[in-house]
Amino acid sequence: MFIKVNKDKCTGCETCLSSCPYDAIIVKDGKADITELCQLCRSCLSVCPEGAIFEVEEEADKKEKAQGSGVWVFAEQRDGELAGVSFELLGAGRRLAEKLGGEVSAVLFGGSAAGAEELIRWGADKVYHCDDGMFGAFNDEPYAGLLAELITQYRPEIVLAGATPIGRSFFPRVAARLKTGLTADCTSLDIDGETKNLLQVRPAFGGNIMATILCPHTRPQMATVRPRVMKRGEYDASRKGEVVKIRADNVKSRTKVIETIREVSEMSVNLQEANIIVSGGRGMGGEKGFQLLFDLAEALGGCVGASRAAVDEGWIPYRHQVGQTGKTVGPKLYIACGISGAVQHLVGMQSSDIIVAINKNPDAPIFSVATYGIVGDLFEILPLLTKKIKEVKGA
């Protein structure tokens, strides 16, 4: 497919220019032209008052779709423990498989036999398990090599991984090798009723816009899925399935993990698993301001998060960052303090159950997603709130 301009109809009115997210339209000699920046997002098609912008189908668009069946999810383990996103992927994979027909399989590299069984109870019909010692620590080449081998052998239709540092690092290698499409960091997946293609929705431009991506002609359709966005599948302790043992005979690695260093302080634990998060932004003014948040988080038994602005200022380390370029969280309670609410932050926390926003600016966008809004001075309110929580909890 291509987007073209009918030069006879075009009046050079420039209406289309602002519709293009990629700056791909130029007006030259009084006529619009689509440049090589075009990503075929179709945004411009409807805006032309003259109807001069149109799409051209190509022969290649009609070619036969590659074959494949079943949904695979890559079950990530760290230090032998299954990552929570694995269960979310099984939930998502099950919903897709119901619309397509076919099985849901999990792929587990490293980890234990008990872990493989656990994946079945979370919804896998089949688990491809390789417990070779080389998969204990994460290395891109062996992970990519063995997964590409398995996909070539068994031909699934869809392959999903968590959009974690691991999934986002090695899945691109697999897609490149198999000459198939990969969509990063999806927040929603569905099946097109007509074509049966996977509809992959993801944020772009720092979360300011959403895009639906297709991989129409090649298989498998591959995607990484943002953790904490999809619902887990149903856990069934009596569920039965098959574990297929896999050997890694042809797998090489030119990188080596010398040592894994944990840097998690007691307070910061894993933000993504936290039930309560107290988060701060530029309005906290500095490290001293963040101490108020740590005090409140401690009283509540929660973790401290931060906006990108606060992390960029160097007030708190990156691993506390919530948002598009940080972590996506979904706690029961999220208290946003001195955070204005840039879209890039909102996409990382708006699925929280209850959101409390405290900000001195009543027009801050954070209030648009807040359950409770408080307009006021953080440096007065936070110490009082911490004191009150301690009283309530102590009682």
Added chain:
Amino acid sequence: MKIVVCVKQVPDTAEVRINPETNTLIRDGVESIINPYDMHAIEAGLQIREKTGGKVTVLTMGPPQAENALREAISMGVDDAVLLTDRSFAGSDTWATAYALSKAIEHLGADVILCGKQAIDGDTAQVGPEIAEFLDIPHIAYIRKIEDVKEGRIVVQRLMDEGYDLMESSLPVLLTVVRELNVPRMPSLKGKMAAKKAGIKKLTAADIGAEESKLGLRGSPTQVRNIFAPEAKRDRKIIDGTNEEIIDALVKELTGLKCL
């Protein structure tokens, strides 16, 4: 040591918004910048050169106006700048982009290839690892520290969710870098002068020997079907009063919802 840094020219995305009624983008006054993560990759390239000697080449794929990004990189002190530009790249997704860049890197030759961890417009983080796969070399993503680099071997720290991994790789290698790695230097006056005068080398699809069927739209497995505005939700309840009243009311609400 031959070092190639891949950069992308991106719109300053904090300003991009979508009009929810017309579903079109509002992008008045949005400037183009070098992808911020790529600035750290340029700095890393310069620091490696300072240690081992060699040459830093900055490479971008894009339209002719992407030359501005390359001139900015030259002002920071890189030796060479290459613009990969051709109409046949139109509509490239990450697969086709990585293929074209990998052919250009093959053409240039490299021991260390540096990329930002992701671009702030697409946010995919896929092009770096895909380039490594096309070149059949190893890659390590999310580099926050380069501990040691010498002929044939590099030791780095890879940022992970719960800490970091100390990793070793053979060369050539591709690294994608995070902000913690360094603070990008400001252009020097001398650098700015050099940037004005510098010749930008241009490469086309034919120059790098790329296969037509793997380029642009035709070579791209994925397509964008449509774009739309993220939905806003939730009705807020503003809690008013003196600070004491506010806190009493909030704690009462949260207790009622069993949040505490």
